[in-house]
Amino acid sequence: MMTREDNDFLCRVEPGTPMNAAFKRYWLVAGLSRDFPQANSDPRRSTMLGEDYVLFRDSNDKIGCLRELCCHRGASLCLGRIEEGGLRCIFHGWKFDVDGTIIDMPNATDDRFKQRYRQPAFPVVERGGLIFVYLGPREEQPPFPNWRWLDFAPEQYFIAPVIYNTNYIQAIDGGADSSHLTTLHQDALTRQHPVTDNNAFRRIMADAAPRFDTYATEFGQFSAAFRTITRPDGSTYETCKTSVFAAPSTVITNGAYPDQGTFAFFTPIDSYRTIGYLGNYDSAWTTPEEPLAAMRFMSLDPETLDRLGFSPETCDSPGRASRDNNWYQDREGMRNGRFTGMPPFIPEDIIVAESMGAIYDRTQENLIPADQVVVRIRRILMDMARDVQEGRKPIGLRSPVDYSNVYVGEGAVEKGQSWQKITLPEEFVQRERLEA
Template identity: 30%
Template structure:
């Protein structure tokens, strides 16, 4: 369990909070690139870590992320005209570029001091089909993190996002808690053949039911965990009995808000998620699927679009179709006879449980077990970094963007082999680092 004080420190990410200041030392995704589809298209309102902002794509295709309030009379620039390399306030015509500079003041004489009219603007870049922003102090972190999906051609990846109405930290913890796969995402059937057939048509995907993996997860609900630090976070390995060997499911956490799913074997699709606080009780979840060696097939894209694996079925505003407003479409007959939850979709199952913990989970009431060691290590890491920042020590990972090129996934290894050796066998590197394949040092 956590103290009340540490729970507050861990979960609050507003502009004046220690955790909010920590997250702001890193580039975070704020939009899908396709939400600003072309130069001079309509701007987008957004809220990131408690700040109301405006995003627009200018005539040259550059993305601006600015304070939406015109400094003249306070009109909201969301209603502005996106034109000729800037956004113009429709109240009196003041115009601002992607850097926040006032580039035209038609109501003032030549020589008017434009610098006093500059508005706040955050650096924005695009990578991996996402718009990333740096909202921290100078000096600006060098670049967005080199997550592997951002290093690949568009044909090799699929990115999406969804809204979730709870604190971002319980979503992160849900991803790092891989022990729950034995229950939350499991089906119920009279025999194993029927269970496997059901899973092949479920959101977990056909690739996850191969090589007895479902049986191993179902039959061993108490995996043994080993957690190793990596250069930018934690490697969390959970080992289950696999007949004479051990089945390892290895997740990666990268500070402050990225995690990679533990399921992929060599040649299979990989998945990850990034959580961005909107407020203390809501967040955006950016989800991505990629294959490092080939384009995604049309069928694989259709699966992502229809809400499989980490992706959710969403409406045009990226709000999940299944949510607290309709009890996540829970089917009690389904739950009684075919699945533990009665809820369709891995993403939807995760959301139901994470939301059920409340807008901000009360961690003072928890009673943890050995299978929660990854969660404990995650909390210690994040609380430690936030406290160090308060003491004036900057997070080293914010300057190590290239070290985010990590992989996670599954492997079968002999018993008695430590996680570091399993990582070397599976990925050719004890941390799962693949940046060398892309020319990163």
């Protein structure tokens, strides 16, 4: 059972909180490359951990991330002009490059002022259609996490940004919890669709009460969901499906082989709102229609997200699906065979998370063994924040991690077999198991 103090410690991410400092020690997703389609694209605001930043692409096609408010007199640089080599504040014309260096200062004739001041700027890496930013101390900057799908061809993955009007941990809980799939997502997993035309989803639906195990690692944990499957001859076996949690907020699930899976990068906007960069990747995809089919299956297509108000562009619209309108739940559809009365899959996750309130009071939970995966993720996060608070390196940053070898899998586990040797990357199975 979690205390109120622990729940507050876990959930609060505003400046000055331990979790804010901890998140800033990692690379976070701040935006999408497609929002800056060409050199000199318009600047855009990115709010992370309760603080505002501005992203822009300069004339050299480089992405920059600066503190939003100008270091001169505080005007928003999101109002600024993108000009040759940088971003110009419209208040007094100070112009900054992607590193925060002042390259023009029209209202000062003494060039020494250009060297004296600097706009706070942050390291950026652009990979796989995502813009990653490091917000922490420069001397603590970690290596970039080289997830294996970040170099896939464009037709082998898709990314959809979604807004949760909840704390980040509620988004993670839903993404990492395999035991809800058979119930909450049954409308999706049982309908006829090209994506569900495989045995993996049938195995999920075959057992609503999976058992779990976790395997702690240097970056977070692998978790395994075991389901009992009955063969045509009446005999049974267990199937093991793994998922990954990587500190501070990455979840990977639903892969049958190393180059296939579902990913979620969750970035806290503040303590009450989260943006999830969700998507699927599959090296077997060869045409744009395949990721599009997966996107529609998960209800991550722009039309559905815009209609519900779950996209960044519509999340503040008056008609957003919310508690006030009961998230537009279709009770008539439920009476006619649909289980949730909601658009299937990801919108169901968002709605359930939001139904708990912006910050759920975990002192009211009544936990069972099926909840061990999310409980251990919470422990990882709290230990991560305490480590940073006490001057120690947090999980994932103590030793090099090759994230290209971190993936999920599925396999049959016969009696006496080790699920780790069947479904986990060999690199991690060979190492001594960490205490979960």
